[in-house]
Amino acid sequence: MNLAKPSESDTTPLDEAARAAWLYYVGGKTQDQIARELGISRQRAQRLVSKAVAEGLISFRLEHGLSSCLELEAALTRRFGLELCRVAPSLGAGVDPTRSIASVTAVALxxxxxxxxxxxxxxxxxxxxxxxxxxxxxxxxxHHKLVSLNGNISPDGTASHYDVIMRIADKVHAPHYPMPLPVIAASARERDMFHALEPIQRTMELARNADVTFVGIGQMDEGAPLLKDGFLSEAEIASMQEAGAAGEIVGWIFDESGRYLDFGPNLRAAGVRVDVPTANIVISTAAGASKVTPLHAALKGRLINGLITDEPTARDLLDR
Structure with a gap:
């Protein structure tokens, strides 16, 4: 499916102002860079950013939905039967999309x-x-409860650098339930020993029955987070690739159809496996070329029913 970009005639003045403000406040770009990105003069870029502030579109976050993003959200929702979909404006070529989708994810949270x-x-x-x-x-x-889906212990015994449960609990003053486990256990026997502990069982049951779940998604190429962070070796990644691995969610690896593989590291994954959602919402927040394959597989297999991404990633998903 090809979704054409909106023409200039479809773009409203507020759309232009919102996009310029997004690039300025979230993307950290200068007015000269914004002018080049949008194909306008520096003076017009300056006026657009000022207009966004005057119209109340910016209050540390973008409060105006760009029409192009709304169209992509509608198309993704129809294609994949999503319960929630948010598409963040692009920050331009060569810019890490994390800042863009993190802001939108924060709003959803x-x-x-x-x-x-x-x-x-x-x-x-x-x-x-x-x-x-x-x-x-x-x-x-x-009055809410926060629970971790996966372990926070790195292979060397240190706490995971990207663990979020403690940080969010401090910010929102909610009771929280961490998962004191390795991300990938040394063996299936070790994993089972951890899972036999009653406190772990209670935490995992709470996670399985969460009302809403937020997850990232990992690719299974040479840049795989499981490889870069030392959880799996190159040989293990290669073995999973040969079996058709497309991505992973909280350490659980799935193929291009969104089916979890039943061998290798999945026999040692210690966290809660995210299965096809029923009454709850499972939202993946990810963007970038490397995330298209795992996102498409997860959407195809209905492992997730919510998506937060950016414009280029959304278009690539629809093109598939």
């Missing part, structure tokens, strides 16, 4: 946490989720 009725929020780990938590305002959410 805040809205769930603003619920008056108690809910359970399950969280994975990763750069984007960590950045999203850093963008959250301080809140009083003592």
């Amino acid at each position: 805040e809205r769930f946490l603003s619920a008056s009725e108690p809910i359970v929020v399950a969280l994975g780990t990763g750069r984007t989720l960590r950045a999203a938590v850093e963008s959250l305002p301080a809140m009083d959410c003592a």
Whole structure:
């Protein structure tokens, strides 16, 4: 499916102002860079940013939905039957999209946490989720529960650098349930020993029945997070690639159809496996060329029913 970019005639003045403000405040670009990105003069770029502020489109976050992003959200929702879809404006070629989607993820998190009725929020780990938590305002959410989906222990015994459960609990003052496990156990026997502990069983049951789940997603190429962070060796990654591995969620590896593989590291994955959601919402937040294959596989296999991404990634997903 090819979704054409909106023409200039489809773009409203507020769209232009919102995009310029997004590039300025979130992308950290100068007015000269914005002018080049949008194909306008520096003076017009300056006026657009000022207009966004004057119109109230910016209050540390972008409050105006760009029409191009809304169209992509609608198309992705129809294609994959999503319960929630948010598409962040692109920050331009060559720019890490983490800042863009982290801001949108923070907004989504805040809205769930603003619920008056108690809910359970399950969280994975990763750069984007960590950045999203850093963008959250301080809140009083003592009536909610936060639970980790996977372990926070690295192969060398240190705490995972991208663990988010402690950070978000400090920000929103909610009771939290960490998962004191390795991400990938040394053996299936070791994993089973951890899982036999009653506190671990209670935490895992809470995570499985969460009302909303936020996860990152990992690719299974040479840049695989499981490889870069030392959880798996090159030989193990190669073995999973030969079996058709396309991506992983909280350490559990799946193929291009979104089916979990039943051998290798998956026999040692210590966290809660994210299965096809039923009444709950499972949201993956990820963007970038390397994330297209794992995202498409997870969407195809219905492992997730929520998506937060950016414009280029959204278009690539629809093109498939």
